[in-house]
Amino acid sequence: MAEELVLSKLDADTAAVLIGIGGGYCFRSRLAALGFTPGTRVRVIQNLGRGPMIVALRDTRIALGRCEAQRIRVRIDADKP
Amino acid sequence: MSDKPKHPIRVALAGQPNVGKSTVFNLLTGLSQHVGNWPGKTVEQKTGTCQQGELTFEVVDLPGTYSLSANSPEELIAREYIIREKPDVVVAVVNASAIERSMYLVAELLPLPAPVVVALNMLDVADQEGVVIEPHVLEAALGAPVVSMVASRGQGILELLERVRGLVCLGAHYEPNVPDVRSDHKQVLERIEQLVREHVPAGYPSSWVALKVLEGDRQLTELLHDRLHPEDWTEIQQILHEHEDAFLAVAGGRYEWIARMVRAAVVKPKAGQITLTDRLDRWATHPFWGLVILAGILGLAFWLTYAVGSPVQALIYRHLVAGLANWAQQRLAWSPPWLIGLIVDGVIGGVGTVVTFFPILLVFFAIFGALEDIGYMSRAAYVMDRFMHLMGLHGKSFLPLFLGFGCNVPAVLGTRVVDSERARLLTILLAPLVPCTARMAIVATIAPAFFTAPTLVSWGLVAVNLGVLALVGIALNRFVLRGEMVAFVMELPLYHIPNWRTIGTLAWQRLVSFLEKAGTVILAASLLVWALSSIPGGGIEASLLARFGRTLEPLGRLMGLDWRMMVALLSSFVAKENSLATLAVLYGGAGEGQLATVLRNHVTPAAALAFLVVQMLFIPCAATMAAVRSETNSWRWTAFCVVLLLVVSLAGGIASYSVARALGF
Incomplete structure (x- = not known):
């Protein structure tokens, strides 16, 4: 089974499955409403290694701050994106 | 007729951001819209009516929210409206090109008491993305009416009203499939x-x-x-x-x-297909080219505003304001001079200031609205995010601040796009530091009289303002508005063709709300300054304003400014460009054309520079102050803003005067 990482570590064009989100209730419930629920497939669109990044999930592109992306735990998706 | 209800049908329009909800609202209500605030909140409330045959629909636009939790005032407003006000129908606008996510709000709406009609909008964008949707199949699954729409082209609106009527008047079968917990x-x-x-x-x-x-x-x-x-x-x-x-x-x-x-x-199309949005975003969100594109778009926005707005502004001034003033002067020839002064300088001057703002503002609002509607605004916010971070802000604060280059009033009103209260307050406090067109007009008049490279000085002054903005932002973030930054999570919608009617309606509404906010304030300030400059009589030099200016002279001396310069700064409270008119009167009644020459004989370049620096950083004009007051909903923060800018501008004036003197100017 693939290892668990934080979303901010993923390169562009990588697909992953969401495992969990850390942080306060407000933050987590806001993300859950946007579709960040465990088991959701996420694809990284842009990640420059610093500053915000862009991910796609549930047919939506979402810009995330780096701190926010560091709280999202994922596992690399074995299937192709 | 049995199906004719006694009352208008009350429809609440719900939807997530970026689903085309305002376009649907504009289509439904047209010019019958009323824009205000939800009671006790600085959240915009739009209402309007729609007449269809014998039926009247009263439409309330609920705030655009992703869910109905209690995490934000917008979400609370939306759900409390549905529960307490009991609309006959809730129309939930869904974006067909992001159906999975935008149905989330529908999942939240269905358990509430009001029946829901799903408006499946933006089918054209879905089509462009290769997504095929069968509304009938969705309707059968949901057990609630689903209407296909392309609101930007006006498609589907009649069917939507028909289905609303069916539920309310004809008692159409409604038994929705409600989501269950895991x-x-x-x-x-x-x-x-x-x-x-x-x-x-x-x-x-x-x-x-x-x-x-x-x-x-x-x-x-x-x-x-x-x-x-x-x-x-x-x-x-x-x-x-x-x-x-x-x-x-x-x-x-x-x-x-x-x-x-x-x-x-x-x-859905097979994964891995490269869409229009992918191709555009490769450039628009690129760390380097994204900034270049942003600079280009903003440059274009400036150019358009000047090219279209300024000539119209000049025309309005010449024909409407000056013409009206002349006409009033002739008609009032019989009356005492104070009455002529009151009407011509106080009232017509004040109203004229408001009116001449119109073209510039309309062009700016339209550009802002177009960037919003196309979907570009969130990309600009994305590429600016790393710079805004320095001030504890997110990229979302960038665009309202940019609007400030046109006029600070829309900048302050535009901060509503910022989603945390702390970041919004910080953005409001920083907005008056963005040099508006009125201040640039002062620089353009005075700088050429004193400096051999006036363009360089103008850009230098803009740079000083932006530098001060960044420093003040960092300082406020560190010492005054401490607190955790709210998470930066922002949807990047798919690009789509804008709807000109939506942009036009939005620009017009923003203009009207500017007029409502600023109009009376500018008029009152204009009357106040007129009164202070004409009482007790005997010309402005003997007036209360001049006396006040003279008492400020010791302070002015630190910046090389005499009392006339101080009075000019004070009069800029009505509207920044009033400084020029005041200087023209105080320096021997020179016409504004000769102002430069006259000033050169009275003022040193170092003092002129100090004057420009102070003017650029000075307290917000009356209209901006009114906007700050209404958007922060606090006199305390308004006063803080004024005192902050007063201190910053005077410090800037003293510093620049000392430096210029030391350099031998």
Whole structure:
């Protein structure tokens, strides 16, 4: 089974499955409403290694701050994106 | 006729951001719109009516929200409106090109008491993305009416009204399929419902309240605290404690339900297809080219504003304001001079200032609206995010600040796009430091009289303002508005063709709200300054304003400014460009054309530079101040803003005068 990482570590064009989100209730419930629920497939669109990044999930592109992306735990998706 | 109701049909329009909700609202209500605030909130409320045959529809536009939790005032407003005001129908606008996510709000709306009609909008964008949707299949799954729409082309609006009528007047069958919580949480949900059933406030469905409590909703949990028996309350607390992550089960349950609903109705393209948005974003969100594109678009926005707005502004001034002043002067020739002064300088001068703002503002609002509607605004916010971070702000604060280059009033009003209250306040406080067109006009008049490279000086002054803005932002973030930054999570919508009617309506509404906010304030300030400069009579040099200016002279001396310069600064409170007119009067009644020459004989270059620096950083004009007051809803923060800018501008003036003197100017 693939290892668990934080979303901010993923390169562009990588697909992953969401495992969990850390942080306060407000933050987590806001993300859950946007579709960040465990088991959701996420694809990284842009990640420059610093500053915000862009991910796609549930047919939506979402810009995330780096701190926010560091709280999202994922596992690399074995299937192709 | 049996189907004709006695009252108008009350429709609440709900939808997530970026689903084309305002376009649907504009289509429905046209020019009958009324824009105001939700009671006690700085959240915009739009209402309007729609006449269709014999029927009247009263439409309320609910705030655009992703969900109906208690995390933001917008979400609370939306759900409380539906529960308390009991609209006949809720129209939920859904974006067909992001159907999975935008159905989430539908999943939240269905358990509420009002029947829901789903407006499946932006089918053209979905088509462009290769997504195929069969609305009938979706309708069969949902058990609620689904109407296909391309609101930007006006398609689907009649059918939407027909389906609303069907539900309200004809009693069409309505039995929606309501989402369920994930199976591992069903039992606790049932238990919570048993406990709260007898105690929910009237009008609140107990199953919905139970679900929200399980989700950890603070508002409803607090509401129940006082109503429940202590032992029941303890049991609920116990359940919530054991199921801390229940909100994930609830949200997950809703998404599973959505997947079931859309499974048969939606055919998505194969993954890996490169779409228009992908291609455009490769440039627009690029760390380097994204900034270049942003600079280009903003440059174009400036150019358009000057090319279109300024000549119209000059025309309006020449023909309307100056013409009216002349006409009034002739008609009032019989009356005492003070009355002529009051009417011509006080009233017409003040109203004229408001009117001449129009073209510039309209062009700027239209550009802003177009960037919003196309979907570009969030990309600009994205590429600017790393710079805004320095001030504890997110990229979303960048565009309202940019609007400030046109006029600070729309900048302050535009901060509503910023989603945290702290960041919004900080953005409002920084907005007056963006040099507006009125201030640039002063620089353009005075700089050439004193400096051999006036363009360089002008750019230098703009750079000083932006530098001060950054420093003040960093300082406020560090010392005054401390607190955690709210998470930066922002949707990047798909690009799509803008709807000109939506942009036009939005620009017009923003202009009207500017007029409502600024009009009376500018007029009052104009009358005040007129009174201060004409009482007790005998010309402005003997007036109260001049006396006040003279008492400020010791302060002015630190910047090389005499009392006339100080009075000019004071009069810029009405509107920044009033400085020029005041200087022209005080320096021997020179026409504005000769002002430069006259000034050169009275003022040193070092003092002129100090004057320009102070003017660029000075306290906000009356209209901006009124906007700051209404948007912060606090006199304290308004006063803070004024004092802050007063200190900053005087310090800047003293510093630049000393430096210029030291350099031998």
